[in-house]
Amino acid sequence: MQHWRKTTPDKQPRDFVHHWFKAFDQLPQDPAWFVQHADDALHLMTPDGTFRGTDGFRQWYQTLRLSFKPGIDHQLERIEVSHLEKNHYQVNLLVRIEAETLNSEATTIMAREVRRIAIDPQDNIKIFDYRVRVGVVFSTGHHLLQQIANTTTTRQLQTVRHISHHRGIIVAARLNEQRLLSFTQAFS
Numbered sequence: 001m002q003h004w005r006k007t008t009p010d011k012q013p014r015d016f017v018h019h020w021f022k023a024f025d026q027l028p029q030d031p032a033w034f035v036q037h038a039d040d041a042l043h044l045m046t047p048d049g050t051f052r053g054t055d056g057f058r059q060w061y062q063t064l065r066l067s068f069k070p071g072i073d074h075q076l077e078r079i080e081v082s083h084l085e086k087n088h089y090q091v092n093l094l095v096r097i098e099a100e101t102l103n104s105e106a107t108t109i110m111a112r113e114v115r116r117i118a119i120d121p122q123d124n125i126k127i128f129d130y131r132v133r134v135g136v137v138f139s140t141g142h143h144l145l146q147q148i149a150n151t152t153t154t155r156q157l158q159t160v161r162h163i164s165h166h167r168g169i170i171v172a173a174r175l176n177e178q179r180l181l182s183f184t185q186a187f188s
Contacts, residue, residue, distance in 0.1 A: 021074035039128040046132040073098040091115045110135040
């Protein structure tokens, strides 16, 4: 039995997300546990593209496994749960992701996620809408330095410093506090 099933309905989405990331950090070879929580009509939007259904989820998951080493660290900076109707909830997340690429490049990603989930009478959770928007990427590798997503413009950055490093270049960016707050607002 999953531990979120032992909590109250208003805490179930929050507990589920914590459990999801704890399992996801390991990037298991078999994504079956995650797939069982993806609705057959899942709509998944990420910087890698739009994916549909459980097959789409598997495809997206494989791109992550081909990009990052197991041992990712998802740190929930902010989590907000809204009850939509009946058994449907929206979960808004601001996540700091510490990861290492397969090329051994240390990477920190700030992402905003929005998930819409349904909880059935047996407390099974299905994700039917999942959106990931990357805000800022910090990396020791030059390949990821160019990935500052369209949600962050030059005007939103207070400072950008380029520092030489024996393994590449590190970009340090600090978002204006006000813009970071707007980055966490509900998905439009």
